[in-house]
Amino acid sequence: MNGDEMNGDLSNSDLPNEGETNAYERRCRRLIRAYPPRYRKTRGEEIVATLLELAEPGRNAPSLRDILDVVRGGLLQRLRERPPEWRLALYRLFRVRLPARHLGWVRDDLAGRLLVEREFLWTILVVGAPLLLLELTGLSETFLGPRLHNGLWYFYMGFFLLVSYLAARFRREILRHRMLAKHGLLPDGSPGPDGSSGPVRS
Structure with a gap:
């Protein structure tokens, strides 16, 4: 078997095609909605990249274990900052x-x-x-x-x-x-002019 045949076999059997990758990524992005919006904004791409890196060839959705890990992490993160x-x-x-x-x-x-x-x-x-x-x-x-x-x-x-x-x-x-x-925040949710968390004074 020559090099071209080996490359062809590899691309056809071991690597996910573009459609599978897009479907997998879409499911990953839906999955990370388990995390709070503020967390997704700063760490969302990192989580998606990790899930894509761990994807097994031929899969178009994360494994059950990955799904449970992400959901568990998202719920814990939500509860961590939730007020009593x-x-x-x-x-x-x-x-x-x-x-x-x-x-x-x-x-x-x-x-x-x-x-x-x-x-x-x-x-x-x-x-x-x-x-x-x-x-x-x-x-x-x-x-x-x-x-x-x-x-x-x-x-x-x-x-x-x-x-x-x-x-x-x-x-x-x-x-x-x-x-x-x-709460000392501007209409867009960013900190007030003094950067404090106290009420904004007019």
Whole structure:
């Protein structure tokens, strides 16, 4: 077998073709979405390059082991900077400013497309949990009265939540900018003029 035949065999059997490489890379880029946006921005290309380097010939998707490793790493990274639940509750419900160590998480949260939906779920939890507790303990009729207990209260509450959600959607950008300013960040998420994490002064 001459050199040309050997090269031909190698290119045909051992090396992935361009279509396979593109498909593999696309799946890798979808996979690294397990990591927070801020992490993907700084380390995403490095992770993709590592996955491409480890790719076995002929594969068009990462192995199950690689998938689990990336997902595990992404979840751990998300949890590492996530504020504790009690701080998160204050942040969601009362717009309380988080400590500087959570600024990376704040940037990602405020840049997310589902910012309003996440806050709205917390509102439903706070409003709905007491009502559910009253219903489960049989005290709802005692506290709400027979008329409201028959459904009128829940209609009013549903209407209130719907209006609150629509209003929040309308004011989403205002909310985002106010929360960024409260954390000392500019509208694009970058640090304020003094580079500190304190509130921006006008």
